[in-house]
Amino acid sequence: MKDLNQSNTAFSKGELKDIFCILECSAFSLIDVRHALISPKEVLKDFFLPSSAFLFTNTGKAEILLGDISYHINHFSLFHGSKNMKLSILPNCNWFEYYLLLYKAGETQFHQEELRKLLKRINPYQLHYGFTPQNPVLFSELLCKMYEHWHLSAPQNKFYIKSLFYQFTYEVYHELSRTSILKFDTDIVGMTIHYLEENYASHISIQDICQ
Numbered sequence: 001m002k003d004l005n006q007s008n009t010a011f012s013k014g015e016l017k018d019i020f021c022i023l024e025c026s027a028f029s030l031i032d033v034r035h036a037l038i039s040p041k042e043v044l045k046d047f048f049l050p051s052s053a054f055l056f057t058n059t060g061k062a063e064i065l066l067g068d069i070s071y072h073i074n075h076f077s078l079f080h081g082s083k084n085m086k087l088s089i090l091p092n093c094n095w096f097e098y099y100l101l102l103y104k105a106g107e108t109q110f111h112q113e114e115l116r117k118l119l120k121r122i123n124p125y126q127l128h129y130g131f132t133p134q135n136p137v138l139f140s141e142l143l144c145k146m147y148e149h150w151h152l153s154a155p156q157n158k159f160y161i162k163s164l165f166y167q168f169t170y171e172v173y174h175e176l177s178r179t180s181i182l183k184f185d186t187d188i189v190g191m192t193i194h195y196l197e198e199n200y201a202s203h204i205s206i207q208d209i210c211q
Contacts, residue, residue, distance in 0.1 A: 010129060010176045011122075019124045019173060025111035030165055031102040033150040035143075038096050044089040052125040053087075054101040054172070055079040056139055061092040066128055076136035078172065082126040099143040103165065124173075133175055142168045
């Protein structure tokens with residue numbers, strides 16, 4: 001099991017410039033804002049993301065699986081996954097709290113060609129990453145406000161939530177642009193264990209496990 005690793009920025013200056021241009025040219029729709037408090041008996045297992053998603057977790061120990069990649073966390077964390085990616089949350093504490101933002105992005109009629117060119121270089125909606133936010137209180141407050149207003153049907157509430165989502169997304173990439181962030185390393189041992197558990201009835205070669 002690996003812990004956090006302090007490293008340089010997650011993206012180069014050129015990549016971040018492209019990402020912000022893509023965000024500016026895109027039209028966002030929130031699909032769902034979810035909040036849950038789960039115990040080790042109420043794990044989230046093999047949930048296929050119906051869209052791009054942000055996952056924010058509060059303090060507490062858990063194993064997070066995004067696709068076939070395993071991460072062990074014990075504090076605030078923020079992840080991003082893409083559509084059809086499999087998500088599992090396996091708590092290792094009495095209660096584990098998380099928020100899940102499901103969203104999709106489309107083209108605006110004014111920037112279609114520009115956006116397509118940018119997406120060929122980098123697509124932020126298909127990126128997979130996890131890190132420890134330096135300002136977790138800000139993310140927690142934004143998500144709490146989004147969740148509180150999500151089930152209110154008035155148009156001004158929907159607009160308010162969308163404005164908060166834009167701020168949330170900006171803060172994510174603002175943190176990723178810092179010169180030093182705490183990114184999560186993958187848990188190779190955990191990934192191997194899960195692979196064996198899912199394929200124990202099959203013929204597994206050493207080469208398969210190494211891969």
